[in-house]
Amino acid sequence: MKICVLVKEVPDAAVEKKVDPSTGRMDRSGEKNLNPYDTHAIEAAMQIKEGGSVPVEEVVAVTMGPDSAVRALHKAVSLGADRSVHLSDPAVAGSDVAATGYALAKTLQRESPDLVLLGQQSDDGECYTIGAVVAEHLGMPSLTQVIKMDVEPSESHPPGGSGSLRCERQAEYGYDTVQIELPAVISVGDAINEPRYPSLKAIMGAKKKPLDTVTASDVGVDPAKVGGDNSGAQWVGAKPPPAKAAGEIIEDEDTGETVEKIIAWLDQRKLL
Template sequence: MTLRITVCVKYVPDATGDRHFADDSTVAREDVDGLLSELDEYAVEQALRIADESDDAEITVLTVGPEDAREALRKALSMGADRAVHVEDDNLHGTDALGTSLVLAKAIEHIGYDLVVCGMASTDGAMGVLPALLAERLAVPQATLLSEVSVAGGQVTGRRDSDAASERLQASLPAVVSVTDQSGEARYPSFKGIMAAKKKPVDSLDLSDLGIDPDEVGLKGAWTAVEAVAERPARTAGTIVQDEGEGGKQLAEFLAAQKYI
């Protein structure tokens, strides 16, 4: 029986780019390049490792986003995923985490699944709540923030590390898991993988396909809102201290004035 793995990935603005907000307080995506969220690459990697250990597995990568979000799917396909699903709809603009979890849950049910794998957070929003929201909407167990994960005998098992201890978690399939950036280095797409990705299927869905009312998503349906935004102040030249024997004292006075000490 085929183990159906769905990996949720996100197309995010490049953190090294010059990012700006649009008039509606959403990110002006046309001003900056995008890419597959780095933390989601670890989720793709763990799905591939689970598939390698399975007799029969299929990996579907799923994203919600604008047309350019297909670039994130292509990256995941070139790493080794089997197929992709892209949920794209103009009404999704401005959707928050709660709305995104609704769309992803409906899409996952539409696809069919045994295991859902997510990254620990997105590199733009960094909320880290989506795996738990997904598990709640799908009414399945969750095992989050895993640094190690495996599947056998209809169960998913993982290890969650903290500063004080490590926990062993286990849940029956179907389930949702999230993995951290300590779970294992993500593989780099090979030339063969990049070429093969061009032939792999990418299915498109919209809100009507998923039976979602547009009022439930987008800025209108969002439960959270950005009240105000302001550009970060330009970096100043700083203060140069000429050390003529009093450098240490001047440094201490500066730190004290800034309330660092």
């Protein structure tokens, strides 16, 4: 089995996220990090590999992003991925969700994975949709919010198939249990596991693991379908949330008057 994990470089959690009004794109000038949700996807891949119920030939981390995104790939390999692929091309800069998903799918097609894993969301865009877009382009089934994943024994696989997964996905009313044939695209919820910390040795060795940097044309991306100008969604503006009015403080003087003030306040707002 070959597993590809989609990983993304995002602004560090401590950095205030803002859009550069001159370009309409996210300001990515500050400190950046591997999207924390993606560490759960890498951990899920490693648990399948180390679990031994199916042989996993390799775990490949895949990203699309500017030169700096290579650091997210180094982090991914320090967490266990065997190698990484970086789609980096000015043609894809400014792509919206649909264009990003298309370009990632083309990059994945070249790898022919049996399983594609993603995080549930990115910490910056928070669209929660890339998994579905990628699956549609690859013609693979897709599941979201998966919090448990077991590879089914090979006897139950259809002839010629690459296996199946029995998944539990988190829903508002409880859990769905879903059987899914591979190849498939799965985005994992952050409740699926506790990601490991990379060892010092793994961090030091990360830059030595194979990294394949590819352009849009290398993976067959049609330049007319990617980039800001070719994206259906255009950023037109952002407003900060309205400032909250100061709250009213009713001092507790342990008197009937305090209670009356609170009741009057609630009554005025029809909360009683």
